[in-house]
Amino acid sequence: MNILKSAAVIAVALIALAGCKPAAQDTTADEAAIRLSAPAWAASYNAGDADALAAMYWEDATLQPPGAPAATGNAAIREFLASDITAAKAAGLTMNIPEAGAVDVSGDLAYEAGTYTVTDASGATVDAGKYIGVFLKKDGKWLYIRDTWNSDNAPAAAAPASEPAA
Amino acid sequence: MKILRTAAIAAVGLLALAACQQAAKNTAADESEIRDGSRAWATAYNAGDADGVANLYSDDAVVMPPGMQAVIGRDAIREYIVTDSAAAKAAGVMMTIEHGDSVGMSGDLAWHSGPYSVSDASGAKVDGGNYMEALQKKEGKWYIVRDIWNSDQAPAPAAMPES
Numbered sequence: 001m002n003i004l005k006s007a008a009v010i011a012v013a014l015i016a017l018a019g020c021k022p023a024a025q026d027t028t029a030d031e032a033a034i035r036l037s038a039p040a041w042a043a044s045y046n047a048g049d050a051d052a053l054a055a056m057y058w059e060d061a062t063l064q065p066p067g068a069p070a071a072t073g074n075a076a077i078r079e080f081l082a083s084d085i086t087a088a089k090a091a092g093l094t095m096n097i098p099e100a101g102a103v104d105v106s107g108d109l110a111y112e113a114g115t116y117t118v119t120d121a122s123g124a125t126v127d128a129g130k131y132i133g134v135f136l137k138k139d140g141k142w143l144y145i146r147d148t149w150n151s152d153n154a155p156a157a158a159a160p161a162s163e164p165a166a
Numbered sequence: 167m168k169i170l171r172t173a174a175i176a177a178v179g180l181l182a183l184a185a186c187q188q189a190a191k192n193t194a195a196d197e198s199e200i201r202d203g204s205r206a207w208a209t210a211y212n213a214g215d216a217d218g219v220a221n222l223y224s225d226d227a228v229v230m231p232p233g234m235q236a237v238i239g240r241d242a243i244r245e246y247i248v249t250d251s252a253a254a255k256a257a258g259v260m261m262t263i264e265h266g267d268s269v270g271m272s273g274d275l276a277w278h279s280g281p282y283s284v285s286d287a288s289g290a291k292v293d294g295g296n297y298m299e300a301l302q303k304k305e306g307k308w309y310i311v312r313d314i315w316n317s318d319q320a321p322a323p324a325a326m327p328e329s
Contacts, residue, residue, distance in 0.1 A: 062279070064279070064296040064298065064316065065316070066232060066295075066316035066317065067316070067317065067318070067319065067320040067321065068318060068320070069318045070281075070296050070318075102228070102312065104275055104300070104302070104311075105275075106272045106273040106274060106275035107272035107273050107275075108272055109270060109271070109272035109273075109275050109276075109277070110275075111275070111277060111300040111312065113228065113230070113300070113312045113314075115236075130230045130236055130314065131314070132230070132298050132300060132312050132314045134270070134277045134279075134298070134300070136270070145270065146277065146279050146298055148279070148296065148297075148298040148314050148315070148316065149314070149316070150230065150231075150232035150233075150314060150315070150316040151232065151233070152233070152234055152235050153233065154233040154234075155233070155321030
């Protein structure tokens with residue numbers, strides 16, 4: 001009986017420990033989903049679809065663009081991106097974002113880091129930069145909670161407002 | 167005897183569960199370490215302590231500063247900080263990590279983001295923006311693995327050319 005009792009206690013302890021050890025997360029599908037985000041973002045941006053872009057962010061997400069204060073919430077994010085898209089369209093610019101170079105997933109949290117380029121109507125690269133996106137998974141869906149980027153180029157000197165007098 | 171045996175088994179099971187829950191959970195100490203890390207970053211930067219800044223990053227970390235390409239690896243990050251902190255010193259500006267930052271964690275992955283400001287020798291704010299860090303916990307310590315920031319301010323227009 002003593003041996004049986006000890007065996008039972010050990011068995012329960014082992015089962016409890018095995019159960020608590022976080023199951024090695026298979027992140028393959030999550031990583032694949034996240035890698036598609038940045039190219040999808042660029043496609044919606046170039047298509048002028050601010051609604052589709054805003055839908056990639058959680059309601060409490062914050063967008064941190066260069067040259068502007070942070071925008072928090074779907075409505076503010078949508079507004080910023082809509083006016084940014086209009087400006088890009090007027091300038092004839094296209095956003096190119098390949099799949100993120102770095103992706104890491106842990107539980108319901110993930111981040112991606114990558115690079116982008118901006119090309120003009122002739123296809124020439126006029127800007128290049130980098131970004132970090134942070135995602136949360138809720139109800140099986142990965143959406144942005146934070147999105148931050150910047151340009152590799154030093155700010156271009158503004159053109160003179162008027163020609164200098166000769 | 168039967169009751170005792172059952173109680174012993176239940177106790178061992180509960181203890182094992184309690185121990186494992188603790189291991190899986192991120193604590194307030196993790197959050198403090200991450201928040202304090204960014205403030206230590208600014209303190210070291212303002213002191214021109216490039217090692218102090220570089221040691222907050224993992225060996226393979228990538229820093230993504232505005233106006234230049236990404237800086238890859240702790241050694242390159244140290245060199246970048248040597249140059250950049252010297253330029254800040256020469257310009258008489260200081261970096262401050264402001265309140266209002268946010269932290270999110272899951273297991274050994276975390277992010278930390280918030281506002282920063284740059285002030286001149288008189289204490290006047292001359293620039294401000296936001297940063298985003300991705301961190302990984304390795305051997306019990308949080309290291310920044312990716313770091314990006316940008317200014318809220320649109321590039322200043324060039325001065326009118328003298329005619």
